[in-house]
Amino acid sequence: MSTGEQRGRKPRADVQRNRTALLETAQRHFLQHGVGTSLEAVAKEAGVGPGTLYRHFPTREALLAAVLQTRSEELVARQADIEQLDDAAQALEQWLRAMEDYFSAFNGLPDPLMAAARAQEPDNPLTIPCGILITATDQYVRAAQLAGHVRASVRGRDLFLAACSVAWIKGTGTEGESLDRLRTLIASGYRRQDTQA
Amino acid sequence: MSTGEQRGRKPRADVQRNRTALLETAQRHFLQHGVGTSLEAVAKEAGVGPGTLYRHFPTREALLAAVLQTRSEELVARQADIEQLDDAAQALEQWLRAMEDYFSAFNGLPDPLMAAARAQEPDNPLTIPCGILITATDQYVRAAQLAGHVRASVRGRDLFLAACSVAWIKGTGTEGESLDRLRTLIASGYRRQDTQA
DNA sequence: ACTTGACCGGACGCTGCCTCCGTTTTACTC
DNA sequence: GAGTAAAACGGAGGCAGCGTCCGGTCAAGT
Numbered sequence: 001m002s003t004g005e006q007r008g009r010k011p012r013a014d015v016q017r018n019r020t021a022l023l024e025t026a027q028r029h030f031l032q033h034g035v036g037t038s039l040e041a042v043a044k045e046a047g048v049g050p051g052t053l054y055r056h057f058p059t060r061e062a063l064l065a066a067v068l069q070t071r072s073e074e075l076v077a078r079q080a081d082i083e084q085l086d087d088a089a090q091a092l093e094q095w096l097r098a099m100e101d102y103f104s105a106f107n108g109l110p111d112p113l114m115a116a117a118r119a120q121e122p123d124n125p126l127t128i129p130c131g132i133l134i135t136a137t138d139q140y141v142r143a144a145q146l147a148g149h150v151r152a153s154v155r156g157r158d159l160f161l162a163a164c165s166v167a168w169i170k171g172t173g174t175e176g177e178s179l180d181r182l183r184t185l186i187a188s189g190y191r192r193q194d195t196q197a
Numbered sequence: 198m199s200t201g202e203q204r205g206r207k208p209r210a211d212v213q214r215n216r217t218a219l220l221e222t223a224q225r226h227f228l229q230h231g232v233g234t235s236l237e238a239v240a241k242e243a244g245v246g247p248g249t250l251y252r253h254f255p256t257r258e259a260l261l262a263a264v265l266q267t268r269s270e271e272l273v274a275r276q277a278d279i280e281q282l283d284d285a286a287q288a289l290e291q292w293l294r295a296m297e298d299y300f301s302a303f304n305g306l307p308d309p310l311m312a313a314a315r316a317q318e319p320d321n322p323l324t325i326p327c328g329i330l331i332t333a334t335d336q337y338v339r340a341a342q343l344a345g346h347v348r349a350s351v352r353g354r355d356l357f358l359a360a361c362s363v364a365w366i367k368g369t370g371t372e373g374e375s376l377d378r379l380r381t382l383i384a385s386g387y388r389r390q391d392t393q394a
Numbered sequence: 395a396c397t398t399g400a401c402c403g404g405a406c407g408c409t410g411c412c413t414c415c416g417t418t419t420t421a422c423t424c
Numbered sequence: 425g426a427g428t429a430a431a432a433c434g435g436a437g438g439c440a441g442c443g444t445c446c447g448g449t450c451a452a453g454t
Contacts, residue, residue, distance in 0.1 A: 012420055012431065040410060049434030054412065114369035151385070158378045161371065165362035172311035174358065181355045188348070189386030209400070209451060237441060246403030251443060 019056055021046040027067045034107030034171075035064060061112055065125035068105075072129065075102050079136070089149035092140040093187065096163050099133060103167030110168040117160070134160045154190045162186050216253055218243040224264045231304030231368075232261060258309055262322035265302075269326065272299050276333070286346035289337040290384065293360050296330060300364030307365040314357070331357045351387045359383050 025046040029037040039060065043053040057063035078098040085091045103110050116126035117134070138156025145152060166186070170179055222243040226234040236257065240250040254260035275295040282288045300307050313323030314331070335353025342349060363383070367376055 009421060009430080014419070015432070018433085038410060039412090043434090049436095050412070051414080051434055052432075055432075111369065114366065114371070118370050118372075153378075154382065155378065157375060158382055161366055161375060161379055162382065165366060168365055169311065169358055169362060172308070173315045174311070178354060178358060181350075181352065182358055185351065185355055185359065185386040186382065187386070189382040189384070206400085206452060211450075212401075215402085235441060236443090240403090246405095247443075248403055248445080249401080252401080255443095 018046070018048050018052055022048065022053060022056060022063070023067055023070065026063050027070070030064070030067060030106040030109075035060070035109050035112060039063070059125075061116070062125045064106075064109075064112060065129065068126075068129065071102070071105055075099075082140075088140070088144040088147040089191070092144045092150065092159075095137065095140045096159055099137070099160070099163045100167050100170070103164055104170050107171050110164050110171065114164060117164075137163075149192055150190050151192050159186075159190060215243070215245050215249055219245065219250060219253060219260070220264055220267065223260050224267070227261070227264060227303040227306075232257070232306050232309060236260070256322075258313070259322045261303075261306075261309060262326065265323075265326065268299070268302055272296075279337075285337070285341040285344040286388070289341045289347065289356075292334065292337045293356060296334070296357070296360040297364050297367070300361055301367050304368050307361050307368065311361055314361075334360075346389055347387050348389050356383075356387060 022042065026042050029042050029045070039053060040050055042063075043050045046053070053063075057066060075098060079095070082091050082094050082098070085094070103113060112126055113130060115121075116124045117130040121127065134157050136156075137160050141150060141154055141156045141159060144150040145154070166179065166182060169182065219239065223239050226239050226242070236250060237247055239260075240247045243250070250260075254263060272295060276292070279288050279291050279295070282291070300310060309323055310327060312318075313321045314327040318324065331354050333353075334357045338347060338351055338353045338356060341347040342351070363376065363379060366379065
Protein backbone atom coordinates (compact mmCIF):
# COMPACT_ATOMS: atom_id res chain seq x y z
CA MET A 1 0.00 0.00 0.00
CA SER A 2 2.65 2.58 -0.99
CA THR A 3 1.49 6.15 -1.34
CA GLY A 4 3.31 6.28 -4.63
CA GLU A 5 5.22 9.40 -5.56
CA GLN A 6 4.54 12.47 -3.46
CA ARG A 7 6.58 15.02 -5.28
CA GLY A 8 6.27 18.62 -4.21
CA ARG A 9 3.33 19.44 -2.01
CA LYS A 10 1.70 16.89 0.26
CA PRO A 11 -1.76 15.95 -1.04
CA ARG A 12 -4.62 17.62 0.73
CA ALA A 13 -6.50 15.76 3.41
CA ASP A 14 -9.99 16.45 2.09
CA VAL A 15 -9.16 14.83 -1.21
CA GLN A 16 -8.68 11.42 0.34
CA ARG A 17 -11.63 11.95 2.63
CA ASN A 18 -13.99 12.81 -0.22
CA ARG A 19 -12.69 10.03 -2.38
CA THR A 20 -13.32 7.46 0.34
CA ALA A 21 -16.79 8.81 1.09
CA LEU A 22 -17.65 8.73 -2.60
CA LEU A 23 -16.46 5.17 -3.04
CA GLU A 24 -18.39 3.93 -0.03
CA THR A 25 -21.58 5.68 -1.04
CA ALA A 26 -21.21 4.62 -4.66
CA GLN A 27 -20.77 0.99 -3.70
CA ARG A 28 -23.93 1.12 -1.59
CA HIS A 29 -25.89 2.74 -4.41
CA PHE A 30 -24.57 0.34 -7.03
CA LEU A 31 -25.64 -2.52 -4.78
CA GLN A 32 -29.10 -1.12 -4.23
CA HIS A 33 -29.95 0.41 -7.59
CA GLY A 34 -27.55 -1.17 -10.06
CA VAL A 35 -24.81 0.44 -12.13
CA GLY A 36 -27.27 2.90 -13.64
CA THR A 37 -27.90 4.63 -10.32
CA SER A 38 -28.03 8.41 -10.21
CA LEU A 39 -24.55 9.86 -9.75
CA GLU A 40 -26.10 13.08 -8.52
CA ALA A 41 -27.70 11.14 -5.69
CA VAL A 42 -24.38 9.51 -4.87
CA ALA A 43 -22.66 12.88 -4.68
CA LYS A 44 -25.39 14.37 -2.53
CA GLU A 45 -25.40 11.48 -0.10
CA ALA A 46 -21.62 11.53 0.11
CA GLY A 47 -21.92 15.19 1.06
CA VAL A 48 -20.10 16.64 -1.94
CA GLY A 49 -21.15 18.57 -5.00
CA PRO A 50 -21.43 16.97 -8.41
CA GLY A 51 -18.31 18.80 -9.53
CA THR A 52 -16.23 17.02 -6.92
CA LEU A 53 -17.55 13.64 -7.96
CA TYR A 54 -16.73 14.25 -11.62
CA ARG A 55 -13.27 15.57 -10.81
CA HIS A 56 -12.43 12.40 -8.92
CA PHE A 57 -14.14 10.07 -11.39
CA PRO A 58 -14.62 11.66 -14.81
CA THR A 59 -16.98 8.95 -16.06
CA ARG A 60 -19.38 6.43 -14.62
CA GLU A 61 -16.97 3.72 -15.73
CA ALA A 62 -14.14 5.30 -13.78
CA LEU A 63 -16.19 5.28 -10.60
CA LEU A 64 -17.30 1.73 -11.29
CA ALA A 65 -13.73 0.60 -11.86
CA ALA A 66 -12.61 2.20 -8.61
CA VAL A 67 -15.41 0.53 -6.66
CA LEU A 68 -14.66 -2.81 -8.29
CA GLN A 69 -11.02 -2.41 -7.35
CA THR A 70 -11.92 -2.76 -3.69
CA ARG A 71 -14.34 -5.56 -4.53
CA SER A 72 -11.77 -7.53 -6.45
CA GLU A 73 -9.90 -8.35 -3.25
CA GLU A 74 -12.59 -10.90 -2.59
CA LEU A 75 -11.97 -12.42 -5.99
CA VAL A 76 -8.26 -12.63 -5.34
CA ALA A 77 -8.98 -14.40 -2.08
CA ARG A 78 -11.07 -17.02 -3.84
CA GLN A 79 -8.33 -17.36 -6.41
CA ALA A 80 -5.90 -18.26 -3.64
CA ASP A 81 -8.27 -21.01 -2.47
CA ILE A 82 -8.69 -22.32 -5.98
CA GLU A 83 -4.96 -22.56 -6.57
CA GLN A 84 -4.84 -25.05 -3.71
CA LEU A 85 -6.95 -27.54 -5.63
CA ASP A 86 -5.32 -30.53 -7.30
CA ASP A 87 -8.04 -31.13 -9.87
CA ALA A 88 -7.67 -28.71 -12.75
CA ALA A 89 -11.24 -29.30 -13.87
CA GLN A 90 -12.60 -28.39 -10.46
CA ALA A 91 -10.34 -25.37 -10.35
CA LEU A 92 -11.69 -24.13 -13.67
CA GLU A 93 -15.26 -24.70 -12.58
CA GLN A 94 -14.81 -22.82 -9.33
CA TRP A 95 -12.99 -20.01 -11.06
CA LEU A 96 -15.87 -19.59 -13.48
CA ARG A 97 -18.26 -19.48 -10.57
CA ALA A 98 -16.12 -16.91 -8.80
CA MET A 99 -16.07 -14.70 -11.88
CA GLU A 100 -19.80 -15.07 -12.25
CA ASP A 101 -20.35 -13.90 -8.68
CA TYR A 102 -17.99 -11.01 -9.27
CA PHE A 103 -19.92 -9.99 -12.38
CA SER A 104 -23.19 -10.22 -10.51
CA ALA A 105 -22.05 -7.88 -7.77
CA PHE A 106 -24.16 -5.04 -9.15
CA ASN A 107 -27.20 -5.19 -11.33
CA GLY A 108 -26.31 -4.25 -14.89
CA LEU A 109 -22.58 -4.69 -14.39
CA PRO A 110 -22.10 -7.13 -17.29
CA ASP A 111 -22.97 -4.49 -19.87
CA PRO A 112 -20.12 -2.07 -19.17
CA LEU A 113 -17.80 -5.01 -18.62
CA MET A 114 -18.54 -6.41 -22.04
CA ALA A 115 -18.13 -3.00 -23.59
CA ALA A 116 -14.70 -2.83 -22.00
CA ALA A 117 -13.78 -6.38 -22.93
CA ARG A 118 -14.17 -5.41 -26.56
CA ALA A 119 -11.19 -3.22 -25.70
CA GLN A 120 -11.30 -0.91 -28.68
CA GLU A 121 -11.27 1.96 -26.21
CA PRO A 122 -7.98 1.75 -24.33
CA ASP A 123 -8.91 4.65 -22.10
CA ASN A 124 -11.87 2.78 -20.66
CA PRO A 125 -10.85 2.12 -17.06
CA LEU A 126 -12.60 -1.24 -17.08
CA THR A 127 -10.55 -2.58 -19.96
CA ILE A 128 -7.53 -3.53 -17.88
CA PRO A 129 -9.40 -5.56 -15.23
CA CYS A 130 -11.22 -7.37 -18.04
CA GLY A 131 -7.98 -8.26 -19.72
CA ILE A 132 -6.58 -9.64 -16.49
CA LEU A 133 -9.63 -11.81 -15.95
CA ILE A 134 -9.53 -13.19 -19.48
CA THR A 135 -5.86 -14.05 -19.14
CA ALA A 136 -6.45 -15.72 -15.81
CA THR A 137 -9.30 -17.75 -17.26
CA ASP A 138 -7.11 -18.85 -20.09
CA GLN A 139 -4.56 -20.19 -17.64
CA TYR A 140 -7.16 -22.29 -15.86
CA VAL A 141 -8.40 -23.51 -19.22
CA ARG A 142 -4.95 -24.56 -20.37
CA ALA A 143 -4.27 -26.41 -17.13
CA ALA A 144 -7.55 -28.30 -17.44
CA GLN A 145 -6.79 -29.07 -21.08
CA LEU A 146 -3.38 -30.49 -20.18
CA ALA A 147 -5.12 -32.71 -17.66
CA GLY A 148 -7.43 -33.86 -20.44
CA HIS A 149 -10.63 -32.50 -18.97
CA VAL A 150 -11.46 -29.77 -21.45
CA ARG A 151 -11.81 -29.73 -25.23
CA ALA A 152 -8.81 -28.41 -27.10
CA SER A 153 -10.90 -25.89 -29.03
CA VAL A 154 -11.94 -23.94 -25.95
CA ARG A 155 -10.30 -20.59 -25.21
CA GLY A 156 -10.29 -18.60 -22.01
CA ARG A 157 -12.10 -15.77 -23.70
CA ASP A 158 -15.00 -18.07 -24.60
CA LEU A 159 -15.60 -19.02 -20.99
CA PHE A 160 -15.17 -15.43 -19.89
CA LEU A 161 -18.01 -14.57 -22.25
CA ALA A 162 -20.05 -17.48 -20.97
CA ALA A 163 -19.59 -16.44 -17.35
CA CYS A 164 -20.53 -12.91 -18.26
CA SER A 165 -23.68 -14.15 -19.97
CA VAL A 166 -24.76 -16.15 -16.98
CA ALA A 167 -24.19 -13.15 -14.75
CA TRP A 168 -26.22 -11.03 -17.13
CA ILE A 169 -29.10 -13.48 -17.04
CA LYS A 170 -28.90 -13.67 -13.29
CA GLY A 171 -29.15 -9.90 -13.21
CA THR A 172 -32.37 -9.94 -15.21
CA GLY A 173 -34.04 -11.78 -12.37
CA THR A 174 -34.24 -15.29 -13.80
CA GLU A 175 -34.84 -17.81 -11.06
CA GLY A 176 -32.09 -20.06 -9.73
CA GLU A 177 -33.13 -23.34 -11.30
CA SER A 178 -32.92 -22.02 -14.85
CA LEU A 179 -29.48 -20.66 -14.07
CA ASP A 180 -28.29 -24.04 -12.81
CA ARG A 181 -29.53 -25.66 -15.98
CA LEU A 182 -27.67 -23.12 -18.09
CA ARG A 183 -24.46 -23.58 -16.13
CA THR A 184 -24.75 -27.31 -16.61
CA LEU A 185 -25.31 -26.80 -20.32
CA ILE A 186 -22.19 -24.70 -20.61
CA ALA A 187 -20.15 -27.13 -18.55
CA SER A 188 -21.25 -29.94 -20.85
CA GLY A 189 -20.09 -27.74 -23.68
CA TYR A 190 -16.51 -27.30 -22.60
CA ARG A 191 -15.86 -30.62 -20.83
CA ARG A 192 -14.07 -33.28 -22.76
CA GLN A 193 -15.46 -36.44 -21.28
CA ASP A 194 -19.19 -36.48 -21.46
CA THR A 195 -21.22 -36.92 -18.31
CA GLN A 196 -24.36 -37.97 -20.09
CA ALA A 197 -27.53 -36.73 -18.42
CA MET B 198 -55.78 -8.99 -41.16
CA SER B 199 -59.34 -8.40 -39.87
CA THR B 200 -60.16 -4.91 -38.68
CA GLY B 201 -61.67 -6.48 -35.60
CA GLU B 202 -64.89 -5.13 -34.13
CA GLN B 203 -65.92 -1.67 -35.18
CA ARG B 204 -68.80 -1.01 -32.86
CA GLY B 205 -70.38 2.43 -32.78
CA ARG B 206 -68.51 5.12 -34.60
CA LYS B 207 -66.04 4.32 -37.35
CA PRO B 208 -62.49 4.93 -36.18
CA ARG B 209 -60.95 8.14 -37.39
CA ALA B 210 -58.56 8.02 -40.32
CA ASP B 211 -55.74 9.96 -38.67
CA VAL B 212 -55.50 7.41 -35.87
CA GLN B 213 -54.36 4.70 -38.19
CA ARG B 214 -52.17 7.11 -40.10
CA ASN B 215 -50.37 8.27 -37.00
CA ARG B 216 -49.98 4.78 -35.69
CA THR B 217 -48.37 3.61 -38.90
CA ALA B 218 -46.06 6.61 -39.08
CA LEU B 219 -45.00 6.04 -35.48
CA LEU B 220 -44.29 2.37 -36.04
CA GLU B 221 -42.21 3.03 -39.14
CA THR B 222 -40.22 5.78 -37.52
CA ALA B 223 -39.77 3.81 -34.33
CA GLN B 224 -38.46 0.79 -36.20
CA ARG B 225 -35.93 2.95 -37.99
CA HIS B 226 -34.79 4.56 -34.75
CA PHE B 227 -34.58 1.25 -32.93
CA LEU B 228 -32.44 -0.06 -35.75
CA GLN B 229 -30.13 2.92 -35.73
CA HIS B 230 -29.89 3.76 -32.03
CA GLY B 231 -31.04 0.67 -30.18
CA VAL B 232 -34.07 0.17 -27.97
CA GLY B 233 -33.00 3.05 -25.73
CA THR B 234 -33.51 5.63 -28.44
CA SER B 235 -35.24 8.89 -27.58
CA LEU B 236 -39.00 8.55 -27.87
CA GLU B 237 -39.27 12.30 -28.13
CA ALA B 238 -37.16 12.16 -31.28
CA VAL B 239 -39.34 9.38 -32.68
CA ALA B 240 -42.48 11.44 -32.13
CA LYS B 241 -40.93 14.52 -33.65
CA GLU B 242 -39.71 12.71 -36.73
CA ALA B 243 -43.07 10.98 -37.14
CA GLY B 244 -44.63 14.42 -37.14
CA VAL B 245 -46.72 14.02 -34.00
CA GLY B 246 -46.52 15.38 -30.48
CA PRO B 247 -45.27 13.32 -27.58
CA GLY B 248 -48.79 13.09 -26.23
CA THR B 249 -49.92 11.23 -29.33
CA LEU B 250 -47.08 8.77 -29.08
CA TYR B 251 -47.82 7.99 -25.45
CA ARG B 252 -51.53 7.62 -26.12
CA HIS B 253 -50.88 5.02 -28.78
CA PHE B 254 -48.08 3.28 -26.87
CA PRO B 255 -48.18 3.99 -23.15
CA THR B 256 -44.73 2.55 -22.48
CA ARG B 257 -41.53 1.93 -24.37
CA GLU B 258 -42.25 -1.79 -24.14
CA ALA B 259 -45.63 -1.35 -25.79
CA LEU B 260 -44.05 0.43 -28.74
CA LEU B 261 -41.32 -2.17 -28.90
CA ALA B 262 -43.83 -5.00 -28.86
CA ALA B 263 -45.82 -3.39 -31.67
CA VAL B 264 -42.71 -2.95 -33.80
CA LEU B 265 -41.62 -6.51 -33.13
CA GLN B 266 -45.05 -7.71 -34.18
CA THR B 267 -44.35 -6.64 -37.74
CA ARG B 268 -40.80 -8.01 -37.49
CA SER B 269 -41.95 -11.39 -36.31
CA GLU B 270 -43.38 -12.14 -39.73
CA GLU B 271 -39.84 -12.81 -40.85
CA LEU B 272 -39.40 -15.25 -38.02
CA VAL B 273 -42.56 -17.08 -38.96
CA ALA B 274 -41.30 -17.35 -42.51
CA ARG B 275 -38.09 -18.94 -41.36
CA GLN B 276 -40.11 -21.24 -39.15
CA ALA B 277 -41.97 -22.47 -42.23
CA ASP B 278 -38.65 -23.28 -43.90
CA ILE B 279 -37.42 -25.07 -40.84
CA GLU B 280 -40.48 -27.27 -40.58
CA GLN B 281 -39.56 -28.66 -43.99
CA LEU B 282 -36.36 -30.18 -42.63
CA ASP B 283 -36.19 -33.88 -41.92
CA ASP B 284 -33.36 -33.73 -39.43
CA ALA B 285 -34.69 -32.64 -36.05
CA ALA B 286 -31.21 -31.67 -34.88
CA GLN B 287 -30.71 -29.37 -37.83
CA ALA B 288 -34.17 -27.94 -37.30
CA LEU B 289 -33.37 -27.09 -33.71
CA GLU B 290 -30.06 -25.56 -34.66
CA GLN B 291 -31.59 -23.37 -37.33
CA TRP B 292 -34.44 -22.36 -35.06
CA LEU B 293 -31.97 -21.23 -32.43
CA ARG B 294 -30.15 -19.22 -35.03
CA ALA B 295 -33.39 -17.67 -36.21
CA MET B 296 -34.29 -16.64 -32.68
CA GLU B 297 -30.84 -15.23 -32.16
CA ASP B 298 -31.21 -13.07 -35.26
CA TYR B 299 -34.62 -11.98 -34.10
CA PHE B 300 -33.24 -10.98 -30.71
CA SER B 301 -30.40 -9.09 -32.35
CA ALA B 302 -32.72 -7.00 -34.48
CA PHE B 303 -32.21 -3.96 -32.27
CA ASN B 304 -29.33 -3.15 -30.01
CA GLY B 305 -30.30 -3.71 -26.39
CA LEU B 306 -33.37 -5.77 -27.23
CA PRO B 307 -32.40 -8.79 -25.10
CA ASP B 308 -32.75 -6.81 -21.86
CA PRO B 309 -36.46 -6.00 -22.11
CA LEU B 310 -37.07 -9.44 -23.56
CA MET B 311 -35.51 -11.15 -20.56
CA ALA B 312 -37.41 -8.88 -18.23
CA ALA B 313 -40.60 -10.00 -19.93
CA ALA B 314 -39.60 -13.66 -19.99
CA ARG B 315 -39.49 -13.59 -16.22
CA ALA B 316 -43.18 -12.95 -16.66
CA GLN B 317 -43.98 -11.73 -13.19
CA GLU B 318 -45.57 -8.71 -14.84
CA PRO B 319 -48.50 -10.00 -16.89
CA ASP B 320 -49.25 -6.54 -18.24
CA ASN B 321 -45.87 -6.35 -19.95
CA PRO B 322 -46.71 -6.47 -23.67
CA LEU B 323 -43.56 -8.45 -24.40
CA THR B 324 -44.47 -11.30 -22.09
CA ILE B 325 -46.77 -13.05 -24.54
CA PRO B 326 -44.35 -13.15 -27.50
CA CYS B 327 -41.67 -14.48 -25.16
CA GLY B 328 -43.94 -17.25 -23.97
CA ILE B 329 -44.71 -18.25 -27.52
CA LEU B 330 -41.04 -18.44 -28.42
CA ILE B 331 -40.19 -20.56 -25.38
CA THR B 332 -42.98 -22.98 -26.18
CA ALA B 333 -41.89 -23.22 -29.80
CA THR B 334 -38.31 -23.88 -28.74
CA ASP B 335 -39.48 -26.61 -26.44
CA GLN B 336 -41.22 -28.36 -29.32
CA TYR B 337 -38.05 -28.35 -31.42
CA VAL B 338 -36.12 -29.63 -28.43
CA ARG B 339 -38.54 -32.50 -27.82
CA ALA B 340 -38.46 -33.52 -31.45
CA ALA B 341 -34.67 -33.56 -31.44
CA GLN B 342 -34.69 -35.53 -28.20
CA LEU B 343 -37.00 -38.15 -29.67
CA ALA B 344 -34.58 -38.47 -32.55
CA GLY B 345 -31.82 -39.03 -30.00
CA HIS B 346 -29.81 -35.95 -30.85
CA VAL B 347 -30.25 -33.92 -27.69
CA ARG B 348 -29.69 -34.69 -24.04
CA ALA B 349 -32.81 -35.56 -22.09
CA SER B 350 -32.09 -32.96 -19.43
CA VAL B 351 -32.37 -30.01 -21.81
CA ARG B 352 -35.49 -27.82 -21.74
CA GLY B 353 -36.69 -25.35 -24.32
CA ARG B 354 -36.39 -22.54 -21.83
CA ASP B 355 -32.68 -23.27 -21.38
CA LEU B 356 -31.96 -22.83 -25.06
CA PHE B 357 -34.17 -19.77 -25.22
CA LEU B 358 -31.97 -18.26 -22.52
CA ALA B 359 -28.85 -19.35 -24.36
CA ALA B 360 -30.00 -17.77 -27.63
CA CYS B 361 -30.86 -14.60 -25.77
CA SER B 362 -27.39 -14.55 -24.22
CA VAL B 363 -25.69 -14.91 -27.54
CA ALA B 364 -27.81 -12.12 -28.97
CA TRP B 365 -26.91 -9.97 -25.98
CA ILE B 366 -23.21 -10.58 -26.49
CA LYS B 367 -23.56 -9.85 -30.17
CA GLY B 368 -25.19 -6.57 -29.26
CA THR B 369 -22.24 -5.56 -27.11
CA GLY B 370 -20.09 -5.55 -30.22
CA THR B 371 -18.08 -8.72 -29.72
CA GLU B 372 -16.51 -9.81 -32.94
CA GLY B 373 -17.86 -12.67 -35.01
CA GLU B 374 -15.27 -15.31 -34.28
CA SER B 375 -15.86 -15.22 -30.54
CA LEU B 376 -19.57 -15.59 -31.20
CA ASP B 377 -19.02 -18.65 -33.35
CA ARG B 378 -16.94 -20.21 -30.61
CA LEU B 379 -19.66 -19.55 -28.07
CA ARG B 380 -22.36 -21.01 -30.31
CA THR B 381 -20.25 -24.11 -30.80
CA LEU B 382 -19.75 -24.36 -27.05
CA ILE B 383 -23.48 -24.21 -26.44
CA ALA B 384 -24.20 -26.70 -29.20
CA SER B 385 -21.71 -29.10 -27.64
CA GLY B 386 -23.60 -28.57 -24.43
CA TYR B 387 -27.01 -29.69 -25.60
CA ARG B 388 -26.06 -32.30 -28.20
CA ARG B 389 -26.16 -35.88 -27.14
CA GLN B 390 -23.46 -37.45 -29.25
CA ASP B 391 -20.23 -35.67 -28.84
CA THR B 392 -18.48 -34.22 -31.87
CA GLN B 393 -15.09 -34.01 -30.27
CA ALA B 394 -13.14 -30.98 -31.38
C1' DA C 395 -73.72 22.71 -42.57
C1' DC C 396 -73.34 21.43 -37.90
C1' DT C 397 -72.50 18.92 -33.68
C1' DT C 398 -69.82 16.22 -30.83
C1' DG C 399 -66.46 13.62 -28.94
C1' DA C 400 -62.33 11.42 -30.04
C1' DC C 401 -57.95 12.87 -30.99
C1' DC C 402 -54.05 15.96 -31.36
C1' DG C 403 -49.85 18.41 -29.86
C1' DG C 404 -47.08 21.13 -27.33
C1' DA C 405 -46.19 23.42 -23.05
C1' DC C 406 -44.71 22.01 -18.63
C1' DG C 407 -42.63 19.98 -14.47
C1' DC C 408 -39.40 16.68 -13.31
C1' DT C 409 -34.98 14.06 -13.05
C1' DG C 410 -30.38 13.27 -14.31
C1' DC C 411 -26.07 14.49 -16.79
C1' DC C 412 -21.99 17.16 -16.91
C1' DT C 413 -19.39 21.79 -16.89
C1' DC C 414 -17.77 26.04 -15.49
C1' DC C 415 -16.17 29.30 -12.32
C1' DG C 416 -16.32 32.12 -7.96
C1' DT C 417 -15.26 30.71 -3.31
C1' DT C 418 -13.10 28.06 0.22
C1' DT C 419 -9.73 25.10 2.20
C1' DT C 420 -5.31 23.44 2.89
C1' DA C 421 -0.38 22.84 3.01
C1' DC C 422 3.51 25.35 3.11
C1' DT C 423 6.53 29.49 4.30
C1' DC C 424 8.40 32.86 7.26
C1' DG D 425 0.67 32.45 14.19
C1' DA D 426 -0.19 35.18 9.95
C1' DG D 427 0.28 35.21 4.96
C1' DT D 428 0.08 33.11 0.36
C1' DA D 429 -0.86 30.53 -3.64
C1' DA D 430 -2.32 26.51 -5.49
C1' DA D 431 -5.51 22.94 -5.19
C1' DA D 432 -9.99 21.48 -4.39
C1' DC D 433 -14.75 22.42 -3.56
C1' DG D 434 -19.76 22.87 -4.71
C1' DG D 435 -23.57 24.60 -6.66
C1' DA D 436 -25.71 27.12 -10.30
C1' DG D 437 -26.96 26.36 -14.86
C1' DG D 438 -27.50 24.56 -19.64
C1' DC D 439 -29.07 20.52 -21.83
C1' DA D 440 -31.73 16.33 -22.95
C1' DG D 441 -35.29 13.02 -22.20
C1' DC D 442 -39.45 11.45 -19.84
C1' DG D 443 -44.38 11.40 -19.22
C1' DT D 444 -48.76 14.33 -18.30
C1' DC D 445 -52.39 17.44 -18.86
C1' DC D 446 -55.56 20.28 -21.16
C1' DG D 447 -57.21 23.74 -24.56
C1' DG D 448 -57.82 23.44 -29.30
C1' DT D 449 -58.88 20.79 -33.60
C1' DC D 450 -60.61 17.58 -36.90
C1' DA D 451 -63.38 14.08 -38.86
C1' DA D 452 -67.51 10.97 -38.56
C1' DG D 453 -72.13 10.99 -38.19
C1' DT D 454 -76.67 13.58 -38.74
